[in-house]
Amino acid sequence: MSETDHPPDDGATEDRSSDEFEPIQVFPEAEAMDLRPGADNCYKCSTCDTNCPVAEVDDEFPGPKFQGPEQWRLKRQDDHDVDESVMKCSNCMRCDSACPSEVPLSQMHNTARGEYIEERMSRFSREYLRNRLLANYRRLAPLAATFPRTANFVMGLSVTQWLGEKTLGITSERELPDFATETFREWWTERGGPAVESEAKQIAYFHGCYANYNTPEVAKALVRVYEHFGYEIMIPEQDCSGTPMFANGMLEDARRAAETNVAELAAALEDGADIVASCSSCSMSIRQEYPELFDFEGTAEVAANTWDALEYLRVHEDLEAELADASLEGDEYDEFAYHAPCHARNQGLDGQTVDVLEAIDGVEAEDVGDSCSGISGTYGWKAENYETSMKIGAAMFEHMEGAEAEQGLTECPTCSMQMGHGTGYEITHTLEILEAALVGDAGAA
Amino acid sequence: MAISDDVLVIGGGLAGAMAALAAAERDVRVRLVTYKQSTLRQASGLIDVLGYAPDGDGPLVDPFEALEGLPTGHPYERVGSEAVREALAFFDEVAGDAYVGDHTDANALVPTHGGTVKPTARYPTATAAGLASDNRDALLVGFETLPDFDGPLAASHLAAAGVPFDARGVTLSFPGIERDDAKVTRYAHLLERDEAVSVDDSAATVGARDALAESVDEHLEGEPRVGFPAILGDERADEVRTALGEGLGVDVFEVPMGPPSLPGMRLSDLLYDALEDAGVRVTSGVPVVDYEVDPRGSSDTPADPSAAKTSDDPARGRIDHVVVDRNGAEVPHRADQYVLATGGLVGKGVRSDREGVREPIFDCHVPHPEDRYDWFVDGVFGDQPYARFGLDVDRELRPLETDSRPTFSNLRAAGAVLGGYDFAAEKSGSGVSLATGYVAGRRASTAVIR
DSSP states (O other): OOGGGSOOOTTOOSOGGGSOOOOOOSSOSOOSSOOHHHHHHOOOOOTTGGGOHHHHHOTTOOOHHIIIIIHHHHHTSTTOOOOGGGGGOOOOOHHHHHOTTOOOHHHHHHHHHHHHHHHHSOTTSHHHHHHHHHHTHHHHHHHHHHSHHHHHHHHHSHHHHHHIIIIIOBOSSSOOOOOOSSOHHHHHHHHTSOSOOOSSOEEEEEOHHHHHHTOHHHHHHHHHHHHHTTOEEEOOOOOOOSHHHHHTTOHHHHHHHHHHHHHHHHHHHHTTOEEEESSHHHHHIIIIIHHHHOOOTTHHHHHHTEEEHHHHHHHHSOHHHHHHTOBOOSGGGSEEEEOOOHHHHTTTOTTHHHHHHTTSBTOEEEEOOSOOOSOTTTGGGBGGGHHHHHHHHHHHHHHHHHSSOSSEEESOHHHHHHHHHHHOOOEEEHHHHHHHHHTOTTOOO | OOEEOSEEEEOOSHHHHHHHHHHTTSSSOEEEEESSSOGGGGSOSOBOSOSSOTTSOOSOSOHHHHHTTOOTTSHHHHHOHHHHHHHHHHHHHHHGGGEEOTTOSSOEEEEOTTSOEEEESBEEGGGGGGOTTOOSOEEEEEETTOTTOOHHHHHHHHHHTTOSSOEEEEEEOOTTOOOTTOOHHHHHHHHHTTOEEEOTTOSOEEEHHHHHHHHHHTTOOSOSEEEEESOSOSTTHHHHHHHHHHHHTSEEEEEOOSSSOHHHHHHHHHHHHHHHHTTOEEEESOOEEEEEEOTTOBTTBOSSGGGOOSTTSOSSOOEEEEEEEETTEEEEEEOSEEEEOOOSTTTTSSEEOSSOEEOTTTOOOOOOOSSGGGSOOSSTTSOOGGGGOSBOBOTTOOBBOTTSOBSOSSEEEOGGGBOSOOHHHHTOHHHHHHHHHHHHHHHHHHHOOO
């Protein structure tokens, strides 16, 4: 084919070689975040829609394809507001790994939800107050943790739960999680900080809110396991990871929390530590949502150096060999029904727990399948979502009950609540099993 | 410490799943890493081998006869026709009752949702009663809310294609579906769970299966078989189809649809269940982005690749490990042998921009004309050069450099990442994935040194 046969390029002159290709700006308005390439990548295969756990059980929910690329296009037009159905998205992020064409669906959902709250939800509505309260659990928790017994007592009262539902729209079907009588950070200070010092091996632990206020045994397990491998542990100052804020469209709250976290974690990196998290939603948030939504100095470095606690050990230690020598006696570790949280799935960690536990003699973890637990953080706490949340969870409950085990295992605090709520099982965090196998139950270091 | 296995398969489609299953036949540890959920969810679920010869001759009655005449470099020519047969037999074993067609070498003719007829070697049992070679009349049922399948249009296309029976189409409303854009999985699950639906605006409800059978029944004019778009159930599709057939007193079949495709999802589930049973570890949701070669070389590779000049010495030595990108963190995965099954231009195993065409993980050589105006011809359905873009491989399926030496000693490639064939024109996509995945997996596990 000769040069003259070539059809003209977009905006190019006769001499193609000397001109750099410049795409035409169809939507030239300045935006903090350009989602257009992502929207253009969508070829409408609808695979995301068939993966959405909400669309699966709620006929009214239009699905991720609409919430993402389609809504993004509609919004370009002056007469189109963000559709309120975006608030029904549970932010499980399963659409991200369903998409064969690299459309940043959850990023689009997060921004649309943020715009909806900003532009369309009244600051005085019950829904706004309730969502703000749920998203900012971190703000209330210190108070409850100061008087944990009182808080547990008051929140356990049926009248409190009734009030919660009537005045705030927080479902009374669920029991609010207990607050620990001693937070993880209190324990850490009491203990005098790290028991192991090392120049070469340091980690900064992002424990998140739940392991601090509600399940310090998980955080302590992490400390003992990492110290077993000779790591010096730092516990940097930290705010909420932002997960519940993203899910509620409270992007400004999330921005403030993220700014603190990025600054603190970047400083820890500077000091030579890698960052590990024990909650799969915390690590998801720092790794994916921060760089997608914010651009504080150090965001990318913090994201690239944050790890899931188990994954980090797998890559940096010979975990398999270490566990091969360990064995756990006693019935309590025999069998677990394991549920991989959606946010672990999206980090490529879905097979990890079963893989790793296989190495321990006397422990059996059975994966209960790839369905979503349905609670998705604060989503299933809302009275209007409770039923949907339980419908989504039905497949998981069924598979848990079908498994040999009579106890559950996961790495996400709210999945754990849902698993317990639906089956009545005790739910363990994987790090607790590692602690028992490597350090022993009594690990009172 | 890298995460270590014996065989690492990159890619979760048909070729990757087959490679992992074939490798796991031997006592080696196999892992499959897939960036996204398996693209099988978009596949028709049909297992074609060769519907048309590369010169356009066809539809072919016997694909195996035509295999012998394929040009050098075609993936089937690389593995040989015996391997194609072995791969199909292996697939038949894995698929069990879910697939039929293994009774003959001849292609079956399956009506598609557009009313064309596709030559294919294996097809889901759900499709079996719909074959175009069957001379029984058929009623094709479409639904108002499911525009991807228009019953009357598909019927007239089939008539135009000259099928040996009368096809008639009707369009009905689907009992229990309210939305214009309900997901295909919604239809499937409504039938699978036999949910209670109301009919004719009355307060009384009936099961979705009965309601559907009833609404079809009044349009039946003695046809002994009825075709539906492929939405008849998900995990328990056989049960749904049987119930509808009994309700109507006819044979019921599914017509394969475009994406998202229930037959594709069922095939995906079938293969991933088999992977789990075979002990294959699966890591999904994260891409392989890079690799490192073994600086020491190894027993089957010279320490200094540049010193070796025989035609079989790998140009770049031996892969030590690959790098998986987990949201920015770089996780090393080490294996003895690797299989690349990342797909073609659509699956993003082959990428192109204005400068050229490349394979993004290992930067394997992708032969293509320098001038991008030579990548295509005018006319959408013309003989498009880009459709054949992909890797050149030797008979071991190892990717080749420009000088025809293998790129690495321990990397094999399978499926649409391979070049030299146009799967869309030939109707050979599934067969090539099966055959090359099978061969690559077998050879990889045989080559494992422990």
